[in-house]
Amino acid sequence: MADLQLDDVTKVFVEDDGNEITAVDEVSLAIDDGEFLVLVGPSGCGKSTTLRMVAGLETVSDGAIRLGGSVINDAKPAERDIAMVFQSYALYPHMTVRENMSFGLEESTSMPDDEIASTVEDAATMLGIDDLLERKPDDLSGGQQQRVALGRAIVRDPEVFLLDEPLSNLDAKLRAQMRTELQRLQEDLGVATIYVTHDQTEAMTMADKIAILNDGQLQQVGTPLECYHEPANLFVASFIGEPSMNFFDVSRDGETLVHDDFTYELTSAVASELGDHDELVLGIRPEDIELRSTQDDTHSYETFVDVVEPMGNENNVYLTFDADSTETFVATIDGLNHVEDGQSVIAHVPEDAIHIFDRASGSALRNRTLDTQAMPEPQL
Amino acid sequence: MDSLRNSIKRLNPLSASDSDFLESMPFWLPATALVLLFVYGAIGWNVIISFTGWSGLGQPDYTNFTLEMYRQMPSDPDFMASLRNTIALLVAFTGVSLVVGLGLALLVDRKIRFESTFRTIYLLPMALSFVVTAIFWSWMYASNGLINTTLSGLGLGWLAHDWLGDPRFKLAAVIFALVWQFSGYCMIVYLAGLRSIPNDHYEAARIDGASTLTLYRRIIIPQLRSSTVGATVVLMVFALKAFDFIYVMFGTNPGRSVDILAVTMYREAFSSSEWAYGAAIAVVLFALALTIIGPYAYTQYKRGAL
Numbered sequence: 001m002a003d004l005q006l007d008d009v010t011k012v013f014v015e016d017d018g019n020e021i022t023a024v025d026e027v028s029l030a031i032d033d034g035e036f037l038v039l040v041g042p043s044g045c046g047k048s049t050t051l052r053m054v055a056g057l058e059t060v061s062d063g064a065i066r067l068g069g070s071v072i073n074d075a076k077p078a079e080r081d082i083a084m085v086f087q088s089y090a091l092y093p094h095m096t097v098r099e100n101m102s103f104g105l106e107e108s109t110s111m112p113d114d115e116i117a118s119t120v121e122d123a124a125t126m127l128g129i130d131d132l133l134e135r136k137p138d139d140l141s142g143g144q145q146q147r148v149a150l151g152r153a154i155v156r157d158p159e160v161f162l163l164d165e166p167l168s169n170l171d172a173k174l175r176a177q178m179r180t181e182l183q184r185l186q187e188d189l190g191v192a193t194i195y196v197t198h199d200q201t202e203a204m205t206m207a208d209k210i211a212i213l214n215d216g217q218l219q220q221v222g223t224p225l226e227c228y229h230e231p232a233n234l235f236v237a238s239f240i241g242e243p244s245m246n247f248f249d250v251s252r253d254g255e256t257l258v259h260d261d262f263t264y265e266l267t268s269a270v271a272s273e274l275g276d277h278d279e280l281v282l283g284i285r286p287e288d289i290e291l292r293s294t295q296d297d298t299h300s301y302e303t304f305v306d307v308v309e310p311m312g313n314e315n316n317v318y319l320t321f322d323a324d325s326t327e328t329f330v331a332t333i334d335g336l337n338h339v340e341d342g343q344s345v346i347a348h349v350p351e352d353a354i355h356i357f358d359r360a361s362g363s364a365l366r367n368r369t370l371d372t373q374a375m376p377e378p379q380l
Numbered sequence: 381m382d383s384l385r386n387s388i389k390r391l392n393p394l395s396a397s398d399s400d401f402l403e404s405m406p407f408w409l410p411a412t413a414l415v416l417l418f419v420y421g422a423i424g425w426n427v428i429i430s431f432t433g434w435s436g437l438g439q440p441d442y443t444n445f446t447l448e449m450y451r452q453m454p455s456d457p458d459f460m461a462s463l464r465n466t467i468a469l470l471v472a473f474t475g476v477s478l479v480v481g482l483g484l485a486l487l488v489d490r491k492i493r494f495e496s497t498f499r500t501i502y503l504l505p506m507a508l509s510f511v512v513t514a515i516f517w518s519w520m521y522a523s524n525g526l527i528n529t530t531l532s533g534l535g536l537g538w539l540a541h542d543w544l545g546d547p548r549f550k551l552a553a554v555i556f557a558l559v560w561q562f563s564g565y566c567m568i569v570y571l572a573g574l575r576s577i578p579n580d581h582y583e584a585a586r587i588d589g590a591s592t593l594t595l596y597r598r599i600i601i602p603q604l605r606s607s608t609v610g611a612t613v614v615l616m617v618f619a620l621k622a623f624d625f626i627y628v629m630f631g632t633n634p635g636r637s638v639d640i641l642a643v644t645m646y647r648e649a650f651s652s653s654e655w656a657y658g659a660a661i662a663v664v665l666f667a668l669a670l671t672i673i674g675p676y677a678y679t680q681y682k683r684g685a686l
Contacts, residue, residue: 057583078589090580094602103598108589152588 004031004054004160004192009063011049011216023049025216026063031160031209034190036183038207040197042239046216047196048164054194055084055162067159078108083153084162087169089145091137091152097124098133101152108156123151126185143174150182154189161186161193167202179205200240204228212236229370234362237283237355243316246289246329248282249359257282257356261321265298267351273366274356280365281357288353288368289331291317291339292346300348305339315339319347423666430659440655449660459661462639465551466668469558469622469640474615476559478608481566486596488567489574499571502564514628517557518544544629547637554626554638562618566611573607574600609676616672620665641665 011024024046031037039047052058054065056077064071072080083104091100101120105111111119124130127147137145146166153161166182167175183206186193197203203210204224212219212227212235220232231237237245250257250264255271257264257280264282274280292300304323309316313335318328323342331347339345356366430449434440453459488498505513520526521543528540543553577600585595623642626634632647641661649658 055583055587057586077583077587082587084584084587086580086584088578088580090578090584092581092584092599092603094605103585103590104588107585107591107594 003033003068004194005029005064005066006050006054007064007066009050009053009065010061011046011053011058012061023216024053024213027213027216027218028063029211029218029221031192031194033192036186036193036195036206036208038195038197038203038210039213040200040203040210040239041213041219043198045213047198047213050213051084051162051164051194051196054080054160055082056080081159082162083156083158083160085149085153085164085166087165089137089149089166089169091145091148093137096134096136097129097140097148097151100137100148101133101155104152104156119155120151123154126154127151142170143178146170146178150185154185158191161191163193163195165197166195168197168199182206200242204240210240212239214239225372230364230367231355232364234281234283234357234364237357237364241285243286243330243332245283245285245355247357248329250280250282252278252280262301264349264354270351270354270356270366275365277358277365279359281359281362283355283357284349284353285368286316286330286332287314288350289329290348290350291331291333291337292348295346297348299351300346303345303347305341305343305345308339308341311335317345319345426659426662429656430663432656434656434659435652435654437653449656452657453660453664458636458639458644459641461636462641462644463664465636465638466620466640466642468551469555470616470619473555473558473562473619473622474612476555477562477566477615478611480559480563481611482570482601482604484563484567485570485574489571499568502567504564505561506565508561510622510624511628513557513561514625517553517560518629520557521553547635550630550635550638554622554629558619558622558625562615566615569607569611570604573604577603613672613676617669620669620672641668 006027006029008026008028009024010022010026013021013023015021027046027050029037039050041047049058053060056072056075056079060073065073067080067082092103095103098117098120101123102116105116105119121130121133124133127150129144129147129151132140132144132148137148140148146169149166163182167178170178179202195202195206203212207224209221210224210227211221214235220227220236222230227236227240231240231245234247238247248259250259252258252271252274255266255268257266259282295302301321303319303321305317306320306326306328307318309318314332315335315337317331317333317339319331320326320328323344333339352369354366355364355368357364428442428445429440431445431447432440432442433444433446433448484502488495488502492498508516518525522528523540523542523545527543531537531540541549543549581599581603582595585599590599621642622640623646626638626640626643627646630638630643632643632651634643642665645658645661645665648654648661
């Protein structure tokens with residue numbers, strides 16, 4: 001019974017000159033047993049502070065943190081049944097890997113020495129670092145240190161794992177590898193996990209649930225696909241996805257969206273979802289823009305290719321409405337489709353893929369329609 | 381030009397470094413020659429003198445070298461007393477200074493108010509010369525000095541002593557004064573060590589369930605090892621050089637209870653004109669300093685820090 005709940009948790013820092021800074025503003029979250037929650041947001045958004053409040057490293061200014069039903073606001077970090085992995089790993093440099101991993105058990109449990117030794121060895125074997133147990137952290141590579149830091153958390157057998165940007169010090173290749181490994185490990189252990197990152201790729205690929213924070217406020221909580229396809233507001237839409245969603249400031253004229261460079265006709269069904277909002281933002285994911293050679297429909301526009309970024313599997317094509325303009329928007333097309341800089345193409349913006357936001361509040365008025373399909377089981 | 385020179389160096393490292401050596405000679409040779417002559421030359425000459433029987437007026441006899449001076453040391457009660465005192469001073473002064481310095485550093489590191497003021501206050505004595513602090517402490521320790529006056533004022537008159545006259549307290553009084561002067565230095569060294577320990581370690585230890593005592597005993601203090609070694613070497617060398625402090629406080633004949641090798645050396649050579657014996661004591665002192673510095677320098681060299 002390890003569901004962790006944050007109810008209107010707030011953190012206010014008071015500066016020396018008496019100024020109050022609200023780092024975390026009434027954040028409410030619930031993490032079920034075995035769930036992998038990723039807290040994501042730009043730097044300074046309060047995600048680490050939230051995690052540190054759960055860990056007990058920061059006091060909670062207001063609200064309640066509950067673990068398994070009981071409030072743990074004032075419990076010491078060691079009493080919370082949590083384990084944390086730090087961004088810097090925080091391995092004790094004067095201790096061997098074995099000592100690093102056993103320290104927490106020695107200090108917080110009355111486990112006998114031989115049991116500690118076997119617990120540490122089991123965790124080390126699981127992480128593939130059993131031959132490094134007598135080494136010091138300085139003798140290990142970044143990836144190995146990362147595993148030791150994980151091992152130190154695992155041996156505690158906690159109710160909740162807290163991971164603070166644990167992969168950000170690794171190189172890109174190792175990061176991708178550790179990402180899958182962490183996911184597999186978390187599934188095997190079945191321990192509720194809060195994972196803090198600023199990297200939306202990590203959030204998308206690892207999470208059961210993503211919580212997106214900005215300026216201390218929770219923007220949206222949902223599965224990765226919900227956050228991607230049904231963003232609650234402009235911030236989420238722009239933060240999740242790489243390259244990020246294209247936005248056009250538009251005004252509404254009946255059932256037409258008017259932009260400086262184009263007009264976009266809405267069907268009455270879509271227009272009716274917009275209520276009485278007139279100043280809007282039209283959003284479209286780069287991969288939903290289709291590049292064509294003929295202008296055969298109202299949602300197609302003549303554009304010019306400004307820059308092409310070939311990624312191999314796909315090309316990011318930066319387009320402008322005007323050959324001389326520097327205001328670009330991006331379309332992602334198949335890597336084998338060849339387009340040249342300066343070429344003119346027809347960009348098709350399908351209506352079922354557009355997002356419409358209220359410009360003043362940023363909240364989503366309409367999200368794209370989804371038609372997800374499950375992969376059929378092969379008939380063998 | 382530089383890149384050309386570098387690429388030549390890569391192609392033929394030997395000749396390039398040879399020419400660097402020759403080209404740079406005018407810059408380093410004069411200073412090096414002076415140091416060789418007046419530092420290492422003087423040390424060498426001192427060693428040679430210690431093998432002669434030179435005493436009184438007249439010239440040393442360089443034809444007949446003996447180990448007589450070294451042989452008579454163990455039977456010389458003055459020498460043995462000062463050797464004992466030197467080692468006692470070395471150990472007690474270094475140990476107590478480190479402990480006091482570490483304590484101060486841990487306190488100052490606790491994000492206190494006026495931290496830099498405290499740092500300056502503790503470090504200030506270090507900036508004073510031994511001569512100044514010796515005079516200052518002679519006043520403090522005098523029979524009607526600040527310490528005794530304060531003690532009697534507090535009704536603790538029975539604790540007042542003739543600190544600098546009573547052989548039981550002389551060495552302790554000197555050690556206390558030196559600790560006062562140097563614990564601030566230890567504090568700074570430890571503070572730098574403490575500041576280099578990332579905050580994450582404190583937090584990780586808290587999550588691991590370590591009490592404050594365990595945190596310091598098992599996580600923080602073990603990480604101050606290199607600070608301790610560095611400070612120890614410096615303190616020990618200062619302890620060997622405490623000559624000026626004792627000389628100013630007591631003169632050339634401080635008595636056996638507080639005599640140290642440096643003072644004995646000076647007295648033998650310049651008061652008694654036992655030049656060869658004084659030189660031999662200097663060699664012993666030099667050997668002591670080497671045994672302190674040597675291992676440190678060697679490990680630093682091994683780690684590539686020199």
